[in-house]
Amino acid sequence: MTKDECKKLVLDIIADIAPDEDLSNVKSDVKLRDQLELDSMDFLDIVMELRKQHSIEVPEDQYEQLASLDSCAEYLTPKFNALV
């Protein structure tokens, strides 16, 4: 999996979690909370969907790694590739 593929996968999860949001212009290097209406419960939803859909665990002390699409890709891509 590439980092771009990882970003798309995270965006697909966000599309379900925040269905009212326009995700067409999400900036990769900007915090998701600064450009979308996402709260702490929504981030827990992202963690849950990663667990359910992809068997990926994000420990609580590493939630900050999900702050932006860039940080998500940096943190999650190796985890996805380790699954294969």
Next chain:
Amino acid sequence: MARQKGISFEFDGELPGIYIFAMALSRIVITGVGLTAPNGNDIGEYRANLLAGKAGIQFMDLRYMGTVPAGICNYDALRYQKKKEVRIGTRAGSISVYCANEAVKHCGIDWETMDKSRVGVYVGTTEHGNVETENEIFNISKFDYDTKFWSHHHNPRTVANNPAGEVSLNMKITGPAYTMGAACAAGNIGVIQATQMLRLGEVDLALAGGVSESIHTFGIFAGFKSQGALATHEDPMKASRPFDVDRNGIVVSEGGCLYALERLEDAVARGARIYGEIAGYHINSDASDYVLPNPTRQTECMGKALERAGMAASDIQIVNTHATATPQGDIQECIAIAKVFENCPNTYINNTKSFIGHSMGAAGALELAGNLPSFDDGMVHATINLDNLDPDCALPNLVVNEPLAIKQVDAVLNNSFGMLGINSALIVKRYDA
């Protein structure tokens, strides 16, 4: 002490002084209605279908239960909620949000300038949390029952105040917002709670009634089935048949109805249209059985509601029955009604569940709403699906299968009873300035 047809009703003790003060203080009126029923998403559509004999029951597939008749609502949730609110919240919350917004719109109050800290939300529910808990158990069953897959949304979804809380979040209401758990008497009790809080001066506008999401829990259906009280019929539209000799139980429905209620002086001051006035009510308990109703206590409940309203039984033109189409429950209520309304040739009896099934916590409020327009149109909607009247349910003036035009409707008595023996009777009368 009031005497009615040889039956005496009296309060067992002294009424608290504040109650007498409050009663003298304000008359409480209905100025708006927001509802969704299996056969209508506003009071106009709902009433038209009740008068046209149009039921709203269909077959649905339900986890573990297979195909069952049920009353399903098709309101537009996204009229007042974002998709995310619908996803995170509950069906009962969504129904409540729809009804509350509709009630505010219907009552015509200036919502933008309304002090939201003076608005109360009082939502009656039969039960809450079954749907969400069953869904989560089903969810983790796909993960070998590992609870790390249990949703963090579970607790806010299942706290008992969820439906009212979702209304407060959606409408930015900062006044009291809570639910009353009162089995299937809850819809009436929501309105009664609002009446009391308005009289006490706790709020200036109340959004009150009841809601149900019960069709989404297999447990309700399975429980009634095990009890021998779940309706079956080859035609779902005919499945809910109170008073018919072939009735075989309850059709479970979802729905909601919240009223806008105000003190009369406030409603008059803003020139509001008044749809009816709360004339009297009573709540009591059977204290006799978990599920079997008690006609003696039901008789007392109706009698004390009449007494509080300062009315005789003959002052009531419509008695809307609670009857759910269980073999025993219908007969018990008929015994109670026959006792209270004997020698009342101008009192007519009907039943709304024959159209919409049993909408549980919403039932009392929705069924009252089905009859409220009778003050304007002088019609008594029928009880339908009554092909062979059970002789034990042969009440005089039961309005069967076709609506009836009568001279004038001045007062409606609405019965709602529930498990564990909770009874409620609510009387609404025509508003006269």
